[in-house]
Amino acid sequence: MQTSNIKELLNSNGIKATWQRVEILKVLQSSNECLSASQIHQKLSAKNINIDLATVYRVLELFDKKGITQKSVINRKSFFELKKYEHCHYFVCIKCQQKTNIVDCKIDLIKEELRKRNFKVLSHNLEVYGICNKCCGGD
Template sequence: MDLKTYLKSYNIKVTKCRLKVLKILSDANDALTVEKIYKTCNDEGKIADLSTVYRSLDLFEEKNVVSKVDLGNGKYSYKIKGETHKHILKCNMCNKEIEIECPMDQVEEIIKNKTGFVLIDHELKMKALCKDCMDKANNEKKV
């Protein structure tokens, strides 16, 4: 992947730091913390301060280039967005369906960060009511 073209395709101004951060993320197999990105970024010589790395990652998140995963305790990890599978959420009352991104990516990162375990498979079963059906059910309770 040509990183300069990739950044330009998202209307992101190309800088040395942004290219380095994007390269680090694209070379990684897993999501990385800001501290790991910063350390890797500067291992070969000072390229950016920590605040510049944070700003680059915030911009990448805003432009939908990376996923930011909350690990708890004010820690986050980042990875380049790729093709993720989706799940269908279906209302139990009216059968209305919507497609959502798999929330297990975040859960997987939290599990790995806290326990060292890596999920190799998951099954996700959710039951839901849409807002209209919830409102209808709540109104019926009031009567």
């Protein structure tokens, strides 16, 4: 995502496009995994971009509140990724924090049952927590 697109994303969500917010979004955009605030801070520091860790936390909470990121809490630690607008759910390993997409979603069956009971589902989020095969000592 180019800087101009990042600024448009921020502005369209009512967020001023400060250089710190732009840099944090760049890190999130370039990652294929969920990152904690400290991981983002480390990636920024490795690029000689000096942003206070407290600022990273504040920016991430703002992004989450505005729906730009999705937050997962694993072992009482928050991890962030850019919000995906396609339907997805995850298995999350509580040891290595690896998230694996659940391909075959059965939530639509539950939504249909709820619709029959006159309940309209507006959104949902599903994360299943456990230990991955790698962390269990398997392949």
